[in-house]
Amino acid sequence: MTPRKKLKGLVAATITPMTPDGKINLPVIGQYVDYLVNEQNVKNVFVNGTTGEGLSLSIQERKQLADEWVCQGKDKLDHVIIHVGALNLPECQELARHAAAIGAGGIAVIAPFFFKPTKKDELVAFLQKVASEAPEVPFYYYHIPPLTGVKIRVEELLDGIKAQIPTFQGVKFSDTDLLDLAQCINKNETGEFEFLYGVDEQLLGALAVGANGAVGSTYNYLGRQTNLMLQAFAKPDFALAQQYQFLTGEFLNFVIKLGFGVAQTKAVMTSVSGIPMGPPRLPLVGASSEFIIKAKAKLDSIVWPDGH
Numbered sequence: 001m002t003p004r005k006k007l008k009g010l011v012a013a014t015i016t017p018m019t020p021d022g023k024i025n026l027p028v029i030g031q032y033v034d035y036l037v038n039e040q041n042v043k044n045v046f047v048n049g050t051t052g053e054g055l056s057l058s059i060q061e062r063k064q065l066a067d068e069w070v071c072q073g074k075d076k077l078d079h080v081i082i083h084v085g086a087l088n089l090p091e092c093q094e095l096a097r098h099a100a101a102i103g104a105g106g107i108a109v110i111a112p113f114f115f116k117p118t119k120k121d122e123l124v125a126f127l128q129k130v131a132s133e134a135p136e137v138p139f140y141y142y143h144i145p146p147l148t149g150v151k152i153r154v155e156e157l158l159d160g161i162k163a164q165i166p167t168f169q170g171v172k173f174s175d176t177d178l179l180d181l182a183q184c185i186n187k188n189e190t191g192e193f194e195f196l197y198g199v200d201e202q203l204l205g206a207l208a209v210g211a212n213g214a215v216g217s218t219y220n221y222l223g224r225q226t227n228l229m230l231q232a233f234a235k236p237d238f239a240l241a242q243q244y245q246f247l248t249g250e251f252l253n254f255v256i257k258l259g260f261g262v263a264q265t266k267a268v269m270t271s272v273s274g275i276p277m278g279p280p281r282l283p284l285v286g287a288s289s290e291f292i293i294k295a296k297a298k299l300d301s302i303v304w305p306d307g308h
């Protein structure tokens with residue numbers, strides 16, 4: 001495999017822009033790339049994941065989106081990771097082959113969650129069959145037990161993983177179990193794997209136990225501020241890093257109480273960036289106008305430590 005720039009820092013979990021009648025709105029992706037790079041200082045993306053409603057899209061739509069992100073991101077983005085997880089193995093494999101063919105910087109896979117793997121070996125066997133379809137592409141396991149219900153601990157999964165999945169590169173860790181994350185990082189003595197944290201409201205805790213970076217929905221519109229938190233942490237200026245985390249937490253705590261998910265993320269991103277993200281796809285339903293007004297007012301009321 002060609003050596004690549006290590007993935008660290010922020011990764012935006014991309015939203016899938018849709019037209020008012022529910023089709024994929026590919027033409028806005030070029031503008032979206034520029035917005036992430038120029039306004040949010042975010043140069044990595046995770047496409048077709050949870051925020052991207054990947055599991056609500058057809059295989060054809062997922063391929064179109066992957067193509068467009070790779071194409072529009074060329075010479076602008078550092079890493080384009082494509083989520084290729086699905087409920088059945090052939091579709092995952094097809095998407096993995098496609099991601100390899102278009103030159104994606106990485107692929108990621110969630111655990112299948114209708115018939116669920118219950119043991120580590122079952123999960124690894126599934127992941128291995130997907131990874132081997134893209135033998136030159138760095139592979140990430142996407143751990144998101146609140147949505148998949150698959151609670152196999154990652155520190156257990158890591159044992160011997162390289163022998164079975166030579167392309168294994170790391171984990172997108174979307175769980176609040178910082179004990180599991182810390183054990184993974186402790187085992188990763190040589191630093192061969194990357195751990196990208198996925199619960200934005202507690203990223204600082206994950207950084208403290210050694211996460212390399214983060215993948216999340218809020219980095220679409222709070223990337224600039226979260227980057228300042230990463231800088232403060234690296235300095236180190238923990239008091240400043242805490243201020244940023246408290247403020248992003250204040251916003252998320254506010255919207256979570258109102259009811260917050262992918263549909264609401266689409267609405268917030270539309271109002272902050274001006275890029276029309278459109279409605280979500282059923283079974284998700286669009287955010288209410290009351291939510292949009294309150295969320296925007298809350299965001300606007302926050303005074304960030306850098307004065308913006």
Ligand SMILES: CC(=O)N[C@@H]([C@@H](O)[C@H](O)[C@H](O)CO)[C@@H](O)CC(=O)C(=O)O
Pocket residue numbers: 013014046048049050051052174198199200201215216217218252
């Ligand atoms: C359950 C969920 O959607 N989690 C988000 C978070 O970024 C989440 O939106 C944020 O922490 C706010 O709760 C990400 O982990 C999901 C993600 O990275 C993805 O879209 O694949």
